[in-house]
Amino acid sequence: MIESDFLEATVEKVSLSNMGFVMMLRCHNSSDTLPIFIGASEAHSISVILNNQKFPRPLSHDLFKSSLEILGAKVHKVYITDMSEDTFYAQLSLETDGKIVDIDARPSDAIGLALRFKCPIYVHRNVFKEAKIELEHHKVHAEEEEGKGQLETYREALQKAIQDERYEDAAKLRDQILTLQKHH
Numbered sequence: 001m002i003e004s005d006f007l008e009a010t011v012e013k014v015s016l017s018n019m020g021f022v023m024m025l026r027c028h029n030s031s032d033t034l035p036i037f038i039g040a041s042e043a044h045s046i047s048v049i050l051n052n053q054k055f056p057r058p059l060s061h062d063l064f065k066s067s068l069e070i071l072g073a074k075v076h077k078v079y080i081t082d083m084s085e086d087t088f089y090a091q092l093s094l095e096t097d098g099k100i101v102d103i104d105a106r107p108s109d110a111i112g113l114a115l116r117f118k119c120p121i122y123v124h125r126n127v128f129k130e131a132k133i134e135l136e137h138h139k140v141h142a143e144e145e146e147g148k149g150q151l152e153t154y155r156e157a158l159q160k161a162i163q164d165e166r167y168e169d170a171a172k173l174r175d176q177i178l179t180l181q182k183h184h
Helices: 042-052 062-071 107-117 125-131 140-163 167-183
Strands: 006-017 020-027 032-038 073-084 089-098 099-105 123-124
Touching: 006 032, 006 042, 020 042, 020 107, 020 123, 020 167, 032 042, 032 062, 032 107, 032 125, 042 062, 062 073, 062 107, 073 099, 073 107, 073 125, 073 167, 089 107, 099 107, 099 123, 107 123, 125 167, 140 167
Parallel strands: 073 123
Antiparallel strands: 006 020, 006 123, 020 032, 073 089, 089 099
16 A cells, blocks of 8 residues: 555544434644444444443454453554545454555444544545535534434434344434534
8 A cells, every 4th residue: 555645634533414423533733524324333432432431341353452452452543545435445454463454344344442542543535535424514504414414313213223123223322312402
């Protein structure tokens, strides 16, 4: 990989849309964001780190981090490398025994680990250019309305999870609702 082909990014937020959970990446020096749709458990795992939450038992990403550390490896960098038919591809760059090893990964898993290892996240310039969306951050009222709509979407998803007896998903959604309520 050629480093100059990539832009450094940070996770701006994870939220629930009418199409599922979406992770928003913001590349440095850009007001645009890159939306990546992810699963509920991955959204929860990433949100835990973003919100500085602690759990008594490790989540999957915590377990993988501990395993890598025990084996003397660490995630050095994460790359969002490609996109094809609305599917994003990523690579973990692991450092072990003084060598760098790249492993294919889903972006949500790669970023879940990057946040735990506090390592940089990079997005290929072409991927960002092709899939970015523009957000207007200067409209406070619009953000408040988005938060209220997001809260209602979470509540509906919570009721559906309870109805379907998906209690683990319901607990995660409850936590997201509580987090949103604190901010609005």
